Amino acid sequence: MRSEKECVVTQTPLTPAVEVDPGFDAEAQRRAVVNRLKRAHGQLAGVIAMMEEDRDCRDVVTxxxxxxxxxxxAGFKLVSSSMRGCLNGTDGDGLTADEIEDLFLRLT
Structure with a gap:
């Protein structure tokens, strides 16, 4: 007897193993990563300026x-986007699940 909370997934040759996300927008995800990197670039420029101005060590480290x-x-967002792209069949990078896992592990 199955409990009401148990989830059973049955796959037939005509149904996908995972439910795709029709709202996934790879280009929007790419732009989001680029925006994060641009913000980090600006922050890093600020850190360099702080170092050149001989600012307090605590402030620089913060x-x-x-x-x-x-x-x-940004890295996690990029890997997440690749995973979602793979699930939706829209990943232009052609990464395998193992390659995506390797990328994720490089970030940790």
Whole structure:
């Protein structure tokens, strides 16, 4: 006897194993990553200026940590977008699941 909360997925040759996301927009995802990288670029320019101005070490490290986090988030967004693209069959990079997993692990 199955409980009401148990989820059973049955796959036939005509149905996909995963439900695709019809609202996925690869170009919008790419733009979002580029925007994150541009923000990180601006933050890094600020850190360089702080170093050149011999600003307080704590302030520089705080801003440097923000740059690092921004870059991490851009990387995760890129990998996430690739995963969603693969699931939807719209990934132009042609990455396999193993390659995407490898990219994700490089970020951690």
């Amino acid at each position: 801003q440097l940590a923000a740059v690092s986090k921004a870059l991490d988030r």
